[in-house]
Amino acid sequence: xxxxxxxxxxxxxxxxxxxxxxxxxxxxxxxxxxxxxxxxxxxxxxxxxxxxxxxxxxxxxxxxxxxxxxxxxxxxxxxxxxxxxxxxxxxxxxxxxxxxxxxxxxxxxxxxxxxxxxxxxxxxxx
Numbered sequence: 001x002x003x004x005x006x007x008x009x010x011x012x013x014x015x016x017x018x019x020x021x022x023x024x025x026x027x028x029x030x031x032x033x034x035x036x037x038x039x040x041x042x043x044x045x046x047x048x049x050x051x052x053x054x055x056x057x058x059x060x061x062x063x064x065x066x067x068x069x070x071x072x073x074x075x076x077x078x079x080x081x082x083x084x085x086x087x088x089x090x091x092x093x094x095x096x097x098x099x100x101x102x103x104x105x106x107x108x109x110x111x112x113x114x115x116x117x118x119x120x121x122x123x124x125x126x
Contacts, residue, residue: 013109020052020060022106025069025099028091035077035086036061061089069095 014022020043027042028034036057043051052060064070072087091099 013113014106016052016056017060020056021064022099022102024060024064024089025091025095025102028070028089028095029099033073033088033090035088037086061087064095065089067094068092069098 023043023046024039027039031038031042039057039061040051051057061070061072065072069092071090071092073090074085075088076082077084077086
């Protein structure tokens with residue numbers, strides 16, 4: 001995952017879809033179930049100015065469901081107002097196992113990027 005392996009990727013050395021998948025898994029570890037609207041809110045809180053493109057988020061949720069990492073159940077957004085049907089997403093056992101693997105893999109990547117950013121802050125913004 002080092003930037004040496006892929007010189008075209010510097011910031012985090014991962015695609016938006018990879019980060020979206022990783023963070024969805026994290027969110028579902030602590031907040032289950034969730035709908036796509038919840039994910040958007042959580043991404044906005046994390047980054048303040050970035051959320052995955054709607055197509056990236058929906059494609060990622062779809063792909064993760066197809067891979068067996070997520071389970072989705074169609075239900076109403078609110079049982080008080082039975083107007084809008086949505087998909088509620090849950091992390092499966094397979095998804096929990098995959099998240100544990102990704103956490104270990106990405107920790108090294110995040111630490112590497114953090115060191116680079118800290119050095120830039122020290123050198124450039126003395």
